[in-house]
Every structure is written in C-alpha cells, then in structure tokens.
Amino acid sequence: MAKKLFIRTYGCQMNVYDSARMADVLAPLGYQPSDSPDDADMVIVNTCHIREHASEKVFSELGRLRDIKQERAGQGQETVLAVAGCVAQAEGEEIIRRAPFVDIVLGPQTYHRLPEMVARASRAGGAVLDTDFPAEPKFDHLPAPQAQGLTAFLSVQEGCDKFCTFCVVPYTRGAEYSRTPEAILDEARALVSQGVREITLLGQNVNGYHGGGLRLGGLMRRLTEIEGVERLRYTTSHPRDMDDELIAAHRDLPQVMPFLHLPVQSGSDRILAAMNRQHTADDYRRIIDRLRAARADIALSSDFIVGFPGESEQDFEDTLKLVEEIGFAQAYSFKYSPRPGTPASGMAGQLSEEVKEERLARLQAALQVQSARFNESCVGRTFDVVLDRPGRRDGQLIGRSPYMQSVFVTAPATMMNSVQRLTITAAHSNSLGAVLAEEKACA
Ligand code: SAM
Numbered sequence: 001m002a003k004k005l006f007i008r009t010y011g012c013q014m015n016v017y018d019s020a021r022m023a024d025v026l027a028p029l030g031y032q033p034s035d036s037p038d039d040a041d042m043v044i045v046n047t048c049h050i051r052e053h054a055s056e057k058v059f060s061e062l063g064r065l066r067d068i069k070q071e072r073a074g075q076g077q078e079t080v081l082a083v084a085g086c087v088a089q090a091e092g093e094e095i096i097r098r099a100p101f102v103d104i105v106l107g108p109q110t111y112h113r114l115p116e117m118v119a120r121a122s123r124a125g126g127a128v129l130d131t132d133f134p135a136e137p138k139f140d141h142l143p144a145p146q147a148q149g150l151t152a153f154l155s156v157q158e159g160c161d162k163f164c165t166f167c168v169v170p171y172t173r174g175a176e177y178s179r180t181p182e183a184i185l186d187e188a189r190a191l192v193s194q195g196v197r198e199i200t201l202l203g204q205n206v207n208g209y210h211g212g213g214l215r216l217g218g219l220m221r222r223l224t225e226i227e228g229v230e231r232l233r234y235t236t237s238h239p240r241d242m243d244d245e246l247i248a249a250h251r252d253l254p255q256v257m258p259f260l261h262l263p264v265q266s267g268s269d270r271i272l273a274a275m276n277r278q279h280t281a282d283d284y285r286r287i288i289d290r291l292r293a294a295r296a297d298i299a300l301s302s303d304f305i306v307g308f309p310g311e312s313e314q315d316f317e318d319t320l321k322l323v324e325e326i327g328f329a330q331a332y333s334f335k336y337s338p339r340p341g342t343p344a345s346g347m348a349g350q351l352s353e354e355v356k357e358e359r360l361a362r363l364q365a366a367l368q369v370q371s372a373r374f375n376e377s378c379v380g381r382t383f384d385v386v387l388d389r390p391g392r393r394d395g396q397l398i399g400r401s402p403y404m405q406s407v408f409v410t411a412p413a414t415m416m417n418s419v420q421r422l423t424i425t426a427a428h429s430n431s432l433g434a435v436l437a438e439e440k441a442c443a
C-alpha cells in the first residue's frame with residue numbers, strides 16, 4: 001500500500017533539490033508525496049542553519065510534529081520522523097537528546113542511505129543518527145531524478161572551502177566536492193527526456209566547480225550541446241571564481257540567462273577582509289564591468305550583510321556607495337547574526353540590534369529603489385517566460401522572466417508548463433504584470 005511522505009523544506013535551492021532527491025530515494029519504498037504532515041507515514045524536516053535562531057525554530061517545529069505523531073500512534077498508525085539538512089548535521093546529538101521522539105537524524109551528505117535508515121529505525125527502535133561525510137559520494141547512489149514541469153535544479157558541486165568568517169556552510173556541508181561532467185551530463189539528459197527545458201545548476205560555490213578538467217564555463221558549454229537544454233542558470237557564485245571562461249559563456253551561449261546572483265556582502269575592503277572574502281570592492285566592480293562588456297543586458301543580484309562586527313558608519317556608507325554604482329535588479333540583505341562556532345561570532349566590536357536594524361532599513365530602501373527602477377524598465381518589453389505556477393487569482397499563471405522576476409499573466413490553464421511570449425504591461429515592487437504577446441498584437 002502507498003505510504004505518504006511529507007517534507008518540510010527550509011533554506012536555499014540546494015535544500016529544495018535535496019528534498020526532491022530524498023523523495024526520489026524513498027519512492028521505491030512506496031512513499032508518495034503528501035501536502036500535509038497530519039496524515040503522513042513519514043515526515044522529514046529539511047533544515048537550514050543560515051536562518052536566525054535556526055535550531056530553536058527546528059525544536060519548536062518538532063514539538064508540533066510530536067503531537068501529530070502521538071495522535072496518529074493513538075490511532076494505531078506509525079509516523080517516521082526524520083530531521084535532515086544543516087541543523088541536523090551541526091546538532092545531531094542535541095536533537096536526539098532534546099527530541100527523543102525523532103527517529104532519524106541525517107546530514108546533507110547521507111540521504112542516499114535513507115532507505116537503510118528507515119529500515120533500521122523501524123527494526124531496532126531508538127534514533128538513527130547518520131551525519132557522516134562518507135567517502136562514497138551520495139550522487140553515485142541516487143536514482144534518476146523525477147522531473148516535474150519544464151524547470152529543474154541540477155546539483156553540480158557541494159560544500160565550501162572558503163571559510164567566510166560569518167558562515168556555517170563549510171562546517172555543515174563539508175569540503176568542496178565537484179561531480180564529474182559525465183554524471184552531470186547524464187542527469188541533464190535524463191531531465192530533458194522528461195520534458196525539462198530550463199536547468200539551474202546548483203552549488204554552494206557553484207562557480208568553484210572543477211570536475212574532469214572542466215570549470216563551470218566549460219561545463220555549461222557541454223550542457224548547451226544537449227538538444228533540449230534551452231535555458232541555463234547557476235547559483236550561488238563567489239566573486240573570486242568568476243573566471244574568463246565563465247564570463248565568456250555569458251557572451252557566447254544564448255542558453256545562459258542574462259542574470260547573475262553574485263553575493264558581495266559588503267562594499268568596505270576592511271569588512272571584506274574581516275569576513276575573509278578574499279576580494280576587494282574594486283575587484284567586484286571590475287568583475288561587473290567585464291560581465292557587462294560580455295553581456296550588456298545582464299541583470300545582477302547580490303547578498304549583503306550589514307552590522308558585521310566592527311562595521312563603522314563609513315564602512316556601511318561604502319556599501320551604499322557600491323550599491324549606487326552597480327545598480328542591482330534584486331538583492332537579499334541580512335543583519336549579521338552570530339553563528340556558534342564561526343570565527344566572527346567571537347570577534348570584538350559586535351554591534352547592537354538598533355544599529356543593525358537602522359542600517360538594514362537604509363540599505364533595503366536603496367535596493368528597493370533600484371529593483372523598482374529595473375522592473376519599470378521592463379514595461380513594454382517582450383520576453384519568453386516559462387509559466388510554471390498557478391496564480392492566486394482564477395485564470396492567472398506565474399512564471400519567471402529571463403531576469404528572474406515573477407511575471408503574472410491571465411492565461412488558460414492549458415498553458416501551465418509551457419514557454420509563452422509575454423509583453424510586460426505593469427511593474428510592481430516584486431513582480432511584473434504581463435499579457436500574452438499575441439493578445440497585445442490583436443488589441
Ligand atoms: N555561497 C554564497 C556566497 O559565497 O556568498 C552564499 C551562501 S549563504 C547560504 C547565503 C547568504 O546568507 C550569504 O550570502 C550571506 O549573505 C547570508 N549569511 C550567511 N551567514 C550569515 C550570518 N551569520 N549572518 C547574516 N547573514 C548570513
């Protein structure tokens with residue numbers, strides 16, 4: 001009999017990808033996806049350590065799931081409860097101690113062993129903990145991915161050796177590891193054969209990719225040789241790894257979308273050095289100049305941290321200056337938040353919440369002006385948009401523009417999961433409104 005699997009995913013696209021692959025691994029055991037934990041035979045909480053108060057939030061979620069598990073047990077039904085992802089990796093023992101009703105705790109590198117863990121948990125009782133960084137890469141043990149729709153993620157690289165002083169990723173995801181080009185090309189072919197047209201290459205440091213003698217630009221060239229790969233994106237990149245070949249890929253490969261998420265974190269060289277980012281603000285400016293020379297219409301996105309230990313008003317103003325000079329189409333900005341075990345958490349000069357909040361508000365106001373300006377510049381333009389989600393209103397579909405904006409359009413439901421030419425008619429703060437290009441032509 002089919003069993004129900006509910007996965008709650010927090011965090012980045014890597015976690016979204018990992019959740020989909022965990023579902024693939026469990027499918028042969030009879031687990032089918034479910035929309036709710038209430039009637040699920042197995043619940044996985046795929047956690048993210050980047051969130052503020054990440055572990056406390058996981059424990060309160062687990063409290064709610066314990067109630068569901070107990071209620072189901074009262075009706076004679078078993079619920080396997082698993083905690084996966086970066087919080088599980090960092091705090092596995094603590095989870096088992098504080099939440100003994102959890103059956104399985106697994107890190108991001110061991111989910112290919114889930115079937116074995118499920119068997120061990122139901123056979124032996126008691127919690128199964130598997131937070132190894134195993135020698136055998138999990139990718140070699142995963143079944144072919146099950147694609148849904150026209151877009152898919154494909155993980156090419158994992159882990160990070162850069163050790164930015166604020167970041168937990170090198171500790172939770174482990175050392176940098178690149179998959180072989182052959183494995184990646186095979187997975188891309190499998191996705192295309194299931195109807196996928198747009199692939200987003202994933203990695204914590206995706207442009208640090210180095211597999212089989214290829215860097216990311218070379219890998220993308222090979223991917224575009226696969227018939228059916230119509231669009232390529234990649235995330236998340238580090239400025240230090242934006243090499244000439246990757247920049248040339250933006251110039252030469254029409255399949256590479258004109259959008260790049262390239263986190264800079266700060267515009268102050270002093271803070272960038274304290275963050276161990278290993279580049280200066282001018283290095284970043286030069287990379288952007290080269291990218292724009294290669295692809296004039298490229299739209300840029302970034303991550304920023306305000307209130308890093310020791311950040312002065314002048315350092316913060318250097319960040320505002322960089323924002324003003326570059327012009328971002330969109331961006332994510334965060335207040336610095338100390339992560340246990342990272343070097344920055346013990347640095348002198350920790351700033352007050354008030355200062356962090358005030359700077360975040362100023363930065364976000366500046367970024368908001370830029371994204372509104374960028375959205376307005378799209379009005380009247382016509383784009384090919386992959387429509388892949390229903391809108392909130394009846395008869396409405398949503399897709400992504402080449403520049404990653406959400407685009408809303410009134411369109412028949414039969415156009416779901418298709419690429420349509422849309423003319424942009426309205427710019428909102430975080431999205432665009434559009435009409436089908438043919439409609440516009442007939443009007
Ligand atoms: N690998 C990417 C890079 O090199 O920038 C980003 C990885 S991280 C998962 C995503 C973003 O979370 C970072 O770019 C940073 O802006 C933010 N972040 C990470 N640790 C943080 C911390 N301790 N406090 C505030 N923001 C943080």
Ligand code: SF4
Pocket residue numbers: 160161162163164167168169170204205238
């Ligand atoms: Fe974290 Fe990115 Fe720095 Fe790696 S490069 S330590 S993932 S912020």
